Amino acid sequence: MAKPRILYSLLWLLHATTTSALFALDSVSFGHQAQLSPNGRALPGWSLSGDNHQVQLLSDRIILTPPYPGNARGAAWTDETVPSEDWTADFLFRASGQDMGTGNLNIWYTKDKSHIGTNSVYTVDNFDGLVLVIDQYGGTGGKIRGFLNDGTQNFKAHSSLESLAFGHCDYSYRNLGRPSNIRISNRNGLSVFVDDKECFRTDRVTLPSGYHFGLTAATADNPDSFEVSKFTVSSSSPSQPQHLNHPAARSGLPPTLEKLDRFPGSPEAVPDRPADEIKSQEDQFADLHNRLQGMTHQVANIFGEFDILQRKIEEKHEALMNALPSIAGGSAASGSEQQVQPRENTAAIDEIRRKMEGMERVLQQIQRDIEGKDYKEHINGLQMAVDGLKGGLTEHLPDTVAMLIRASAPRMGMFVFVVLAFQVMLVGAYVVYKRRRDRMPKKYL
Known part of the structure; x- marks a missing residue:
């Protein structure tokens, strides 16, 4: 009995040693250190974006979708890829x-992040990689499903998206009052754990390295607020810091400021530095270059937002013009008829506008007459006439x-x-009758 116990203890110690020998990949992780952002304006190593709202970056969490308004989308994508094929992702x-x-909340591990953006599994077209979806599919209290795609399936156009899921489990995740933990392990297959309980596992799937991690969330009219407090990716092999490839790092000098070369997206602000630290001309030029480049990216983002706004206004205008009633019927009209039709529509609209203006003037005139004249005397005269008529009727x-x-009655006389x-x-x-009867001859029998 002693040998099996010793063997079991050695195996457990070996497992604990290999499990604890995991190194966090800082370039694709957040929330495992003291604070998410050093300056409160950007998340190092990640790009944040949103539709119909701005993703909120707080000191301890990221709010992908707010509780108000609805129909909002939020996304967070890593700037760098995962360098190892053996990794584990912890998600709170x-x-x-x-x-x-x-x-719905989506956890992506894909090759091309720009093609996905803020889309969910229901609105994305083609992608290459893995997506883990957390929503209330099928009217359940919550479900976690896993989907794989090699770039050939169009999820948005698929008629039965549920049939593409390779694993799922039920999990009620809403309004728990505490964070939920999801762990994805890409070691000897793919396994997913929820709150330290296995959700699903497969030995036939192994994800490659060089892919991006991403988080997207989408809400409807009655929105859910999705908050992420930690996303840590760890591997058995430590990652090399990026600044080792920098010329200043190779020369032994302290690393210079990171350039804002992640456009498009939310650029990372350049941290402030005291003036006494910038002494050489090279440092002054580098600091000035970084700040001008950051300003350029900010201006480019503003122009990009204006361009998106202009396109939306044009689409609204075009939809409004298409919704106007067509007077000249027939969809197969000739070119000349198509040119005349807008004029006729304009004339009809002008005619309706003129009639409405005329009705408005008449109503305003009636209102002025009612408000300007005193009908008290007329009402008093009418009341006196009614009283006189009533008195005359009762008296006469x-x-x-x-x-x-x-x-009208006949006389009695x-x-x-x-x-x-x-x-x-x-x-x-x-x-007369009696006399004539007496004079008539009598007949005797």
Whole structure:
């Protein structure tokens, strides 16, 4: 029993030694040191960009998408590639938002970062590499899925994107009140761990070196806020500092200021230096050159933003012109008809504008008449007329009705005379009948 225990202890010690012998790649990592940025304006080794908002760089985290407004995108990409094929990436993030909040977080390891930009797995076309997607796909509380692409698949145009996932697991990541940890290991295959628990693993995938790491997040109308506090890439072989290839480093002199040669993107600001440190003409020229170059990049970024704004305004204008109602029907109109159609549309719009202006003038005139005239006297006169009519009806109506009844009713004397005359006539007729009957001859049997 002692030998297996000793063998097990030796194996555990060997594993602990090899696991602890990992070196952080500072050029593609952040959050593993005291603070993210030395000056609070740029993240060393990374380029930040956003759509519909500006990615916020704080002292302890990066806010890729804010809680407001929605429909925002944010991205962070490494300036350099990963020099080793044997690496492990530790990623700390937190997602918070409303109960019905939506959004997705993407972890990229790709060959061409410029083609992806701020896109997500749902809006990217073709790419070469790996993407790990964290969202609420399928109405679940959260899911982590892995996708691979060799540059031949168009994810945006694919009808069944879920079928391309090679691994997935369920994970409720929203509103936990704590950061979530994701670890991606590219050693003897590819494995993904979430909060120190295995999510999925495959031995058939090995990612090459020379690729860029990137983080992108996208939200909808009800946004989720995605915050990243650490992204550390470690390897079993230490990386060589870049300044060793610098001429000043080879000559033994202290390294000069880093040039801002990462345009396009957010340029890194040149740190301030005391004037007594810049004594030689070479140092003065280098400092002046760096600051002028940084200013040039800033101006170029401003012109780039103005160019994007101009294109958006032109697209809005074109969409508005296309939305105007077409008077001359038919999509297969000739060239002359297509030239006449805008004029007819303009004439129709002018006619509608004139009619609306006329209606507005009439309404304004009515409003001025109502506000300018005093209708109190007219209302008082109308009320007096109504009162007079009411008094006349109540005072003279009974007498008038009685007079009408008396005038239209027959006289009583005339009625009595008619009755008596009718009775006299009846009596006379009866007497005449009796006399004629008595005078008639009698027949005896």
